[in-house]
Each structure stands twice: as structure tokens, then as C-alpha cells.
Amino acid sequence: MDETGEITVPPTLSSGTDFEHMFELAPTSLWLEDFSALKQLFDAWRAEGVTDLREHLAQDPARVHQCIACYKVLRVNQRTLELFAASSQTELMHNLDKVFRDDMQTQVAHELSQLWSGSPEFTNQTVNYALDGRRLDVKIRARILPGHEATWSRVLVSLDDVTAQVQSALKLQRSERYARDLFEHSPVSLWVEDFSAVKRLMDGVRAQGIRDFKTFIKVHPEFVSRCMEEIRVIDINQLTLKMFGAVDKGELLNNIGRIFRGEMHDSFAEQLQDLWDGKLFQQREVINYALSGEPVYIHMQFSVLEDHHEQWDLVLLSLVDITARKKAEAYLEYLGKHDVLTQLRNRTFYVEELNRITRKGPWPLSVITIDLNGLKSINDEHGHAAGDALLRRMGEVLAKAVEASACAARIGGDEFTVLLPGTDERGALAVQERISSLVDISNQFYPGQHLSLAMGTATCSSGDQVESTLHRADKAMYVEKQHYYQQQPRERRGSSDSQA
Template identity: 25%
Template sequence: MNLQNVLLNLIVYALPILASIYIFVGIKLIKQKVGGEFNYFSALMFAAAIYAFGYFLSLNSQNIEMMIFARNFANLGVIVIPTFGILFISQFVKKKISRQIKYFLVAVSSILWILYITNPIHHLAFNWVKLTTANGFFVASTSKNIGYYLILAYYAIFVLFSTIELIKVLKKSKSPSLKKSYRFLLLSLQVSWVAVLMILIGFDKYLDPTPVVILFILAMIGMNEVKNDLFELEINRWKQTFWNIGEVAFLINADHEIICINPVATLFFDGKKESIAEILKILDKGDHKRKPVKIKVGEDIRWLYVNKNNFDIRRKLVSYMLVDFTDRHQAEIALKESEERHRLLITQMAQGLAVHEVLFDQSGNPIDFRYLDANDSYEKLIGLKRADIIGKTAREVFPVIDNNWIEKYGQVAMTSQPIHFEYYDEHVDKYFEVVAYSPRFKQFATIISEVSERKKAEQEIRYLSYHDYLTGLHNRRFYEEELGRLDTPVNLPIALIMADVNGLKLINDSFGHAMGDELLKKAAQLITESVPENSIVARLGGDEFIVILPQTDIFQAVDVINELKAKTSNDKIGAVDISISFGYEIKEMEDQDIHDIYKRAEDDMYRHKLYESASIKNKTIELIMNTLYEKSSREMLHSRRVSEICKSIAVEMGLSKDVINQIGAAGLMHDIGKMGIDEKILNKEGLLDFEEWQEIQRHPEIGYRILSSSNEFSEMAKYVYEHHERWDGKGYPKKLKREEISMQARIIGVADAYDAMTCDRTYRKGLSQTAAIRELKKNAGTQFDPEVTRVFVEKVLVEEFCVGHQK
């Protein structure tokens, strides 16, 4: 038997086995490798199986037609092997191939296969095909044409492409294990050049190397992938064991490469795998199972217990598990430091701490407790020395101790349920906050903190929540709660008395809020002194007060109001008369709504206020003027002169007698708003600065608020408000112009300016009449109403002030 027959028999019997192996491996690995991409390795294995099975059929063909059919089937596998081979190698070395190139490779395979199956028509692949018998098998004898060499060239391209890409990744890779895999494939593919050379020199007519070489190369590729796949199975087995443990774990190969690393190890190494070589040198020294190893990782020193084992002896895989002892080591150090800090804390803490032992009778009931220990703060807080209480019982220290304390602390010691409470110790006049807990059975510890300041603050807050901060009376919240509480049949009849301080806003605007506050406090005092002791007096807000009188009928209520009126009518705050309007209503029947009673009392108060308030406001305005004149005699003289000039202008302009009188009064009070200006500014010697001038410019508005509060002066309030407006709209406070300014205000403006110019000031001499007239004429039509100016200059001054009037 010659070599050709031996190889032929070997191939024939091996082909179906190889085909089955290729199919099995392809199916097995396509299951194992489920990813986003198509698995070209499995496709390559299936193509190899098609070729092997088709070649087997061709060798067992009984006639030329069956052989051609079988060869066409085998050639399908032959032609797609380089296509899937190129795609597999690209996938293996992680080289991206565009979709267009993939389509091109499929097209090339399709064209070549069509060229083969249509060969009987054009004979481009083979000139002729004959069926010969060899050792009982039918072998095709062919005469090759250009189409056959095209397939050979396609294979050469596949091998050349694979060789180049594997050499590239072999140079770039730093992993010894990957380099082994790349090198194995690279060397396996070079066998193809032997087959190409034999075909080119024509040696294939004696021995066809094509099936042997193709099946060998694919077997090597398959073996390499199976090896890698089994390796991945081992990695997955390692992951199942070590992936989710809470310790550092990693797997290395014989080349000291990290093959797999769990998430904890990733954080531990901080992604710097190159440091593993130095770490392994330390880990592999000595017996680390009994003592921790100190390893420097970055800037940190870590203490580790090392568990090393041979995970896979055949593949030389070693698994490391590192139990980080650093935290425990530091925790032990921290524990010692903590114990020392706690000792210092207990001895130096501001809170008092004492430990006690509970004493029980034969029935198991607590009857006393003994002091075991106490810190310095405890003795300072309770006023007893440690030496006087340690070792003694509570009854020895406090002979009159309440049994409730012993029962309460005994419950804590027996149940381990902590308690928290506050109490007042009358012996030391302090409030304490106490936390009691059980450190061990039949013992309890107390931590006491002095909370006297907090209790005082809470009491103050509680007081303020129900009292008016200004007058000290109860506030509206307290009133509403008390009204709800007292609104019961047993308290009928219930009288509600409403009180309202008249002229408060006017006082605030004129004399300042400090005077208004004094008025309110005085009113609160007078009301409180005048009502029965069981009454509830509250400030509702602003200038309103209310009195609740339970079990008080209408006659008693009237007596109370008369007493209130008598008390307040003869009292004053400085020069200001105190005026309070009162109203009342009685709830006599249970079905009456207390809120309706309140509304009626309020309405009754407002009826009295209508006529009482007007009178007090008029008196207050007179008081304001007198007070202003007392503050500045210059203002008094100035106001009187302005009033006379205003009346003279009004007479010459032919205004009515009522208007003349009204404008005279307005001229007299035109600067009443200066009551709200600081006396230092009013009497300042010298020019005013910007801020002082801004303050002075507020006096028209203040005067308006004062006068508008009274119906009698409400019309004049407008003239006072506008008397510093200018004809050209550049005045203040509203920047009115021309006829937008009232006639009375325009007259006051001229009179006020003339008197101001002709009067001496501390910082300048007054102008002469001639100079003042010149200024009036100069500013007529800009600052002053030209008609009012003309009347004043040509008529008033000529007729009344021409006799040498010069201030």
C-alpha cells in the first residue's frame, strides 16, 4: 500500500468524524459566546464541516453526476472558509471591519461558488473532470483552469491577511498568555504555504495536500478556541466563588498576569495592575496565613492576611484572596484610643454621670440604690462630694427621698429600658435633664445636664406667645383661647368691653413711635387698674384692647366702663391727653354666638369713636403746633408771617372770605410736618448736608399725615402736602406742575419763599426787599406761579409792605 492510498484511507475514515467535531464545537461555542456580534468562529467551523462532509460524499460517489454534486457541496465549504476565516481573525484580534467589506467578502464567495457549480457550461474552473478508482474509492482527476487558481489566490489573501494582523497584535500585546495564543494561530496558518507551493509546482497530481492542510488548519483554530473557551469556563467558575465576596480576590497565571479580579480588588488596586508584580513578591514570602503582611498601595499602608491556592494546576492558575486587616488593625488602635477618650470624657464631661446599684428586698422589689461611681461634674451639679456619696445608699444621702425615684430607677435596672425626663431640684434651685439607662443587670447610670437657662428661655417664649411684648397684657392668641374656654353656661352673663386709643397714629406721626408706645402702655395700665380682678385684659393689636368679664351683667359692665372713663379722662402722657373710646355687649343666653357679641361690642366702640376721636385729634394738632413752636421760636414767627402774607395775596386775588381764612390757617400750619424732624436739624447753624436736606424734604408728607387724620383739617392737608411743588414740575414730593398744584399751595409757596429770603439766618443775612423781589421775578414761571408772583409783587408789597419793609 503506497502513501497515497494510506492518506486516502485515513482521510475517508476521518472526514465524518472531523465533520461531527466541527459541528459540535461550532454549536458548543456559539452557546458559550453570546455577545452583540455574530460568532464568526462557529460559522468557520460549520463551513469546515460542510467541506469535510462534502469531500467524504465525493470519495464515495458511484458515478460522475453524484461526484459533481458532492464536490459542489464540498466546494461551498471550501469557498466560504477564507471569508469566515478573515472575519474570525478580525474578531479575534479585535479589528473593526466595515459592513461594506463584509458584503464584499460574501459577494466574492458567492461568485466563486457560482463559478464552480456552472463549470460544465464554461469550464473556467476545470477543463475536464474524470472519475478514477483508487483503493475502492472514486477520486476525481481534473485539469485546472483559471477559476481554480482564483480560489487558491483567495486562500492566499486569507492567510496573508491573518499573518499580518496576528503579527501586529503579537507586537502590541503585553500579555504572555495572549501572545501564546496569537503565536499558535500564526504558526498554524503558515502550513498553508506548503499546500500552495505543492499546487504551484504541480506536485498535487501525486498527492493533493488541499484537504489535509485545510482540515489541519481548521482543527488547530478550533483547538485554540476550545482551549480559550475552557479557560473562560474556569474563569467563570472562579468568579462564581470569589466575585461577590467582600474581600480582595484575584486570579493570576504562570506569567504573573492578573487574569481576573473581583470588584473589591479593583477598588483596592485602583486600576493599577502593573503594581501586582511587586505585591506578589511580598505575598509569596513566608507563611502569611498566620500573620498579616504590610503592603504599601499608593500612599496607603495596608495590613493583609493572604490566602493563596492553586486554582487550576494544569493551567497554572493561582488564586489569591486578601483579607484586609487594616481596618481591624486600625480599629484596635482606635478602640484603645477611644477607651482613653471615653475615660477622659467621663471624667471631664460637662454632664454629670453616676453609676448605681439597685438594692432589692426578699420579694424582689427595689428598696434603695447605692452609688458606685460618679464624675467630677456630677458632684458640682448636685452640690455633693464624691467621697460623701460613693458606697452609700440613696436613703443615707437623702433620708427623705421619694420612693417613686427608687421604683423608677429600679425599673430601668431590671428591664434595661432607658428613661428621659426633666425635674426641678429645690435643694440646689436648678432644673435638670436626666437620662437613665442600664449598663448591666441590676445597675443603672444617670446622665444629668443642667437646663435652667433653657427652661427659663422656654418659660419666656411661652410667656411671649401669650403676652403682648409692649404692654405686658395678654395677646390676641390668649384672648381667643380664653374666650373659648370661658364661653360656657356657668360663666353667663359674659361682658365684652372693647377699647380703642384715639389719635395713636397722629401721635406716632407727630411725636414719634416712642411717644405712641408710652401712650399704649399707659392705656394698658389704666384699663388693668380699672377692671375687676377676675377679668381678662388683652391687647388685640394696634390701638385696640378688649376685656372679658365672666359672670358680669349689663349694670356691672356699665359701672366698669364709667370707672374706665373716669380713670382715663384726667390722665396724660406728657402734654398729650389720653382719650380712649369704649364699647360693650353682653352675652346673656347660651345660644348666642360669642363672636356676634364681639362684633356688637366693636360696633358700639366705633360709634363712640366717631365723635370722641375727632375732638382729641383737633386738640392734638393744636398741641403739635404749640410743641413745634416750643422747639423753634423761629418757626413760630415764620409761620405767622407766612399766614399773613397768604391772606393778603388771597384778598388781592379776590378769593372768598372762607378761602382766605382757610389759606391763612394753612399758611400757619404749613410746616407742621417739621414736628417729625429732628430738632438738631431744625435748629442747625449753618448749611444742611445732603442727608439732612433729604430729611427736611419729608416734612410736607409728615404734615399731610398729621392734618389728614382730622376731618376739620383734611382739606388743608392737601395744601400743606403740595406747598413745595414747583411750577415747572421739579419740586417735591410728587413733582406736580402748573395747575396740577392747588391754588392755595401755590400761594403758600410764594409766601414761604419770600419770608425765607428776607429773614436772617445763622449762616447768612436776609435779602433786601428789592433783592427778594428780583429773585421772585427771576423764578416766576419756573419755581413760582407767575400770576401769584405778579399779584404779590405789584399789589401786596406795594400796598401793605412798601413802607421800608426789610427784614
């Protein structure tokens, strides 16, 4: 439109110079090519009865090379020379074998199929190579120019360099695969869970005006169970399957109720209390169960991921199997309170238990002191292995004769004591008779070394009498022991050596 308001028409573009410039200066790589030889090859194959081009190419990979050889490049523009690092069109044409190679061979079948099917154009994403060796990921668009549909003698091809996008996508894929591998092959059990339904339930409780959540879940334990049911497991890793003895994820997820049971209800109640108090990162020791039924002691770390604090819809749990550690701790605790040889309580536990009873009862307290007769002679004459065997038999007798509420302890080499809280003289004599009866049975079952005991019993009714009671039991035991040695043959080297 000029100053007078009339529309002005630009000068007509000449079909020569202007379009020449448009091709040459286009910001996209342009190729003018001749596909007529390719059409002739296709026509020949059709005449031979070929109907499925992809199958035909797959039968003989050399046919793909035959098709590519039919492409004839007539001209490229300046952007093409820049993209492929060619100084001139002549250099590029003489090195097309370096441009069209490797990955391209496997992807060209897609564009060939589009032409075979009768389409005048095709699109494809493939790989070319610049003359300096750079790999180029390119998106191809090609069109048979109007007027050349019968011969395919003029085809305009444009290439968009998508290398950056492809490499970015590959980098993202590698990053995702790396993250996935870290998750799947982590040396600890990992669970990804959705707690959003749990949050909605807890928000509902708040909306009811509940402030004392601890009391609420004590009064309503079914709320804890409901929250456990609402947890949605999104994913688990390989070590989780191994830890709980599951063949695959389906088997484990279909048996969640067998894993989280028993003590887990109380542990989960504590977890809910922490969530109520705003603790979105937690750690605690819990007990789960393998699908075999065996308990699995777990150190659990729980974390609501940072970007999901509002909904709790993405939670990561890591579980470390501490079963071996727990067993070791239990064994060490056992060793601290038990005699390894006889499996009875040891002197340390005996002293602690005696002090506890002295302070708190229950009363009356009866004590049986026991000494194993002839242990030194057996060790001297038959070796310590024989003596140890006799001590183990002593442990078996006392373990069966004394109830769990009482304390049977080995307090010295051949010295044993039984504490019977809440037991009078009559009850103590009954236990002593039971011990004697089991000794007789043991001697029948083990005909080798004879098990013989000296026992003394005493009873008291208060803490200030405990020490004197122990003394009276010891005195009674030594009287019986002396009686035992007086009945033995006097064939030993000396009574002082044998009385042990």
C-alpha cells in the first residue's frame, strides 16, 4: 500500500535468479536428487512378482545397498556443505560413501517402503556422517517434485539436524536407566509407596477436632489397621524379593499381609504418630516376616520425598536386614547370663537375681545348694572331656527339674544353686526329690560315669535372712557331701585330693 492508500503489487519473482537464491540460502540443508534409477529398480522387482518390499530387502541385505546406489545427488545448498563439513559440492559428492554409511543402512528401508507404497513423499529419521567424522542425527523430508511423478527424476530432500535433541534424549534415557539400575540393584531393600490415602484419613481425623492422636489410636486400633490397608506399593527392588523369599514382584505384592503382621501393628502406630507430629523422615527397628514365615528383623528408614510433602504420594523406604545382628546380640546376651557348658544360668545372673529377690521377694525364698561329687577324680582319671560330659548331664537334670520361674545356676566349677522364690520348705523338698529322681534316670540312661550330687536346702522369709539362709544350705550340703565320701572306698591317694 502506497502513500495514497492504493495496494501495490511487488515485482514478479523471476523463476531463475530468485528461486536460485532461495535454494542456495535456505537455512535448512536441501538436496536436489534424481531417483529415476530407483523407480526403474522398483518396476523391475514388481515385474518379478515382489509385493512386500520389506521382506524382499530382509532376504538379502545387498538389495538395500543396491537401492542406495540408485540415489543420484544433483545439487546441494550452502547449509548442506556447512553441515557436512565439505568445502565444496564436488568434495561432498566424491565422499558420499562417507556420508551414507553404518546406521543409515538399517533405517533406509522405512523411506523406501513409503515410496514403494505409492506415496510421492516420505519422512524418516536416520544417521548420516559429516566428512570430519561427526555423527549427525537427521530428520529427512523428501518430495517428488510436481511434473516428475512418473519418473522420480527430481526429488527435493530437506535434512534437519536433530543431533542435539537425539543426544539429549539418549542422555535422559541413560540417566533414567542409571537411576533405575541404582534402585533395582541397591544393596538394601527399597520400597516406593503412596501414602496419600493415609494422609487423607489423618486429615479427616484432624478435621473432627482430634488433638490427642496417641489416645485416639489407642481407643481406635482399627484406624491403624485401616491406614495399613490404604498404603499402595508402587515399586520394589530385587533385594526386596530376595530378603522376603519372593519369586517375583507379583508374588510379594499379593502377599503383603503375610509380611506386615504381628508386631508391625504397634510399630506402624508409632510411625503414624510421628507423621501426625510432622516427622516426614523416620527410622526405627521393626519385625517383618519372610513368605516362609521366618521373622526378619529390619532397620527401616522412611522418607516422604521433598516435592511430595503436601500429598505424601511418593514415599521411599529402605530396609536393612539386621536379623544376623539381632541373633548375635541375643547370643551375646545369652552368654552374659548363661553357662555355655551346662546351658544353665551363670554366676553373674545368679548374683543379680539373688539381689533382686533380696530387695523385692517374693517370699518365702528357698535355696538348694548342690555340689557334683567326684568331679576332680573323673577329670584326673578320665580326662576333662569326661568331666565336661558329666557337667552337661547335670545341666540337663536341673533344666528339667526346675521350673522357668525359678533360677538354676552354675556358680562354680562343680557348684550349683537353685533359687526358688515364693517357695516354702515343703516345695523346696519336692524340687530336691525331683532332682534326685532325674539323677537316677540319667544314671540309667548313661551307664558310664555315675552322676552323684550333694544337696542342702534352707528357707527364709525376708531379705535380711538371705545370707544366713545360703550359709545354712551350704552347711547342709557339705554334711551330705562328707557322708558321700565316707561311703567311698579308701583307695585314693588321699581324702583331701578326692573331695572335690
